[in-house]
Amino acid sequence: MNVSFLIRSTTPGDAPAFHAVMMAAGMDPRSSWTRTTVAQVEWSLVNHGGFVAISGERVVGCVGHRPDGPATLTLNKLAVLPEARGSGVARALVAAVEEVARERHFERVLLAVSQFNLSVIGFYEKLGYAVNGAATYAFASPLSPPPVVMTKQIDAR
Numbered sequence: 546m547n548v549s550f551l552i553r554s555t556t557p558g559d560a561p562a563f564h565a566v567m568m569a570a571g572m573d574p575r576s577s578w579t580r581t582t583v584a585q586v587e588w589s590l591v592n593h594g595g596f597v598a599i600s601g602e603r604v605v606g607c608v609g610h611r612p613d614g615p616a617t618l619t620l621n622k623l624a625v626l627p628e629a630r631g632s633g634v635a636r637a638l639v640a641a642v643e644e645v646a647r648e649r650h651f652e653r654v655l656l657a658v659s660q661f662n663l664s665v666i667g668f669y670e671k672l673g674y675a676v677n678g679a680a681t682y683a684f685a686s687p688l689s690p691p692p693v694v695m696t697k698q699i700d701a702r
């Protein structure tokens with residue numbers, strides 16, 4: 546099914562709906578993702594920010610971003626409700642983060658893929674990301690196995 550949607554920047558009040566989309570993603574229970582709390586999401590939205598995808602009145606997708614130094618913008622918490630997948634929602638959310646990176650003159654977007662979610666690597670490759678063995682994810686959970694790091698260069702317009 547093709548879902549129509551719009552993308553907007555988050556406000557702190559989006560935290561419960563953002564968290565609900567994350568929890569509906571079906572992530573492996575061993576992943577630190579599944580232990581994320583609403584309070585942690587709210588902290589991210591207050592201190593860093595993100596985007597939600599809205600279809601009708603409903604939040605159907607989410608993504609966060611957070612700088613790591615002057616050159617790198619990290620992308621995190623990307624999720625789309627199962628029933629809204631396959632309509633380009635995630636592609637649009639990732640593009641919104643890349644636009645933030647471009648506007649703020651970051652050189653690259655960096656993200657971490659959990660060892661329990663390796664099947665998503667092909668999705669990011671499709672969007673121009675590549676596994677980068679030389680890069681590290683600064684905000685990785687110390688309780689989880691080291692993630693696979695992927696990066697994409699952001700060219701100035």
Ligand SMILES: CC(C)(COP(=O)(O)OP(=O)(O)OC[C@H]1O[C@@H](n2cnc3c(N)ncnc32)[C@H](O)[C@@H]1OP(=O)(O)O)[C@@H](O)C(=O)NCCC(=O)NCCS
Nearest residue numbers: 570623624625630631632633634635636658664665667668
């Ligand atoms: C991965 C996820 C975000 C994709 O959301 P989506 O809205 O269905 O993705 P899109 O519709 O924007 O897909 C964009 C393209 O990627 C492709 N794609 C989607 N999932 C893919 C996958 N797992 N592997 C390879 N390609 C994939 C789509 O077919 C589409 O290709 P096309 O434009 O050529 O048709 C969604 O499946 C999800 O929420 N998964 C669980 C959470 C998760 O793994 N998040 C990532 C954390 S690192």
